Amino acid sequence: MRERGRTRRLLGLGARTGGTLLRSQFGGEADWRALGEALFEGLSELKGPAMKLAQIMAQWDDLLPPDLADELARLQRQAEPMPWEGIRRTLIEQYGELESRFSEIEPQPFASASMGQVHRAITREGETLVLKVQYPGLAEVLEGDLAQLRRIMRLGRWFKVPQVRLDALFEELAASLRSELDYHAEACALVRYRERYAHLKGLVIPEPLPELSGPRVLAMRYVAGTPLRELEGADDALRQRIATTLADWLTEELFTHGELHADPHAGNFAADGEGRLVIYDLGAVIPVPEGHLKAMMQLLDATLAADPMAMDDALRRLGGRQGQGAPLALYRESAEAVAPLFEPGEQDFSDVRVHRRLRDLTPKVWAAMDRLQPPVDVLLLSRTLNGHYWNLVRLGARLDMHARTRPLLAWARR
Known part of the structure; x- marks a missing residue:
């Protein structure tokens, strides 16, 4: 009975999330604050995989609707304790x-x-x-939670994310959660x-x-x-x-x-x-296999060179970009957004202009997702590096990323 009640709660939260996403996709008014409050209350009580996924989402608080980001961030610092x-x-x-x-x-x-x-x-x-x-009892409910989480993650298809990518992300998340036990x-x-x-x-x-x-x-x-x-x-x-x-x-x-x-x-x-x-x-x-590191540094190298064709080639070598027609304009915009962080001298990670460029890129990336597919093998690696980036943003870091990355880029070219 307890497991069935848990399943109903997860499915209810998934349905509410799906409804909010649908309204936003079709021009309706989405109440992100209400959704965030519901997710906080429900997931804080249920714990487990779904709460973990919400914490992962909260790492990119500058890219989510602000009201939703505020509520999800509470799961990192105010989650309801177990009695x-x-x-x-x-x-x-x-x-x-x-x-x-x-x-x-x-x-x-x-x-x-x-x-x-x-x-x-x-x-x-x-x-x-x-x-x-x-x-x-977490070990006993984990697999059931993961099954419901897989259903919820299918909402990603509304954003043109193919099932194979969603499945790969799910498997990485599932492996990570099992290892945490x-x-x-x-x-x-x-x-x-x-x-x-x-x-x-x-x-x-x-x-x-x-x-x-x-x-x-x-x-x-x-x-x-x-x-x-x-x-x-x-x-x-x-x-x-x-x-x-x-x-x-x-x-x-x-x-x-x-x-x-x-x-x-x-x-x-x-x-x-x-x-x-x-x-x-x-x-x-x-x-982190050396081949993945080298390929990601080659993508960064092409990005800093503002070379869209080289960026496309690097993304294909990583296992992404499965559709027809390289999104060259999007590559150029991405290079323009990323390049300031790697200019010579100290760069300020709290520079709002960089975040604004990244935020403006997000809907364009989703719109091109049928062509611009994230590489399956580096989904967790990319997600993790993004999370560490936002920690540097929160600290207001000033780092000379040009000096830090030069020897790494030279290594990747060999």
Whole structure:
């Protein structure tokens, strides 16, 4: 009965979303605020895959209708927590009598996400930890949720996105969600990343505690920090320090180690009291083949050269652009929009002129989607890089992307 009720809620939210999209597509007045409020309330309670998809959408808040973006963004910072009793049962299954391990566990979580929530705890020895606790029963409902989510994602066909692209996006999302249930894999990623990036003094990754962790509870040493979303009004020097560390880390992650943190929503990042970047969550880490990196850098190279034919050729090599007739005018506009970020010298990621160009391009991209198809193999990679870009925007980063990308472009030409 509970699973059927969950299915009905998801289908109802899908139908409401579809109705709003249809009204907007056919010139009607769409109430994006009401839709956003309904999605926030419903998904905040249901958790799981659909809430995760909404959090992904919220990463591109400058490209969504503002009222919808405002409501979806709340899922990253105000999601309704799971009642303590359900979380407590999971902790008892892991530890037995809680008082034998902990002198205190805060019933109120300080972070609630789509797949679990985080509680502060103090051990009997007086050490402060955080316990990332998977929502009860999530593994059992995951596949059913994914089936409903696949139905909802078919709404994308109204935007001329072929089914093969929607299926590829769904499979990547499904694989990512399944991997997030594997807390052992996340603990291993934390260990790997702590060792790999120990030389980056501006980066902090919490230490996992295997002796206190299990299949549905991940224990880590507590690292206090100010969430990235709350840094928009912070001291400029702090924001630039965090932005530089983020850019340095992402570059090394991709081009040295061939991996990428694939869950870039702002709640996973913070600044500690020493002005260092804290990465809290490594539940989604994806491999990035060298061939994909090289092809994407070749596309950037063609874009910065403002060469539409070379852009079309690069996109085809990536596996996109399946229709007839290259959208050359759209390529030119895209090059004009992107180029300012890569001019010599420091470029300001908070420059509203860049966002305005990108926003103006969005409806044109959707209109050309039957010809301009995103490459299947790099959908998740592209989505993730976009999310990290918007984090740099939120920080008001000023970076010399020309100097940063020159050696990478030279590598891609070889």
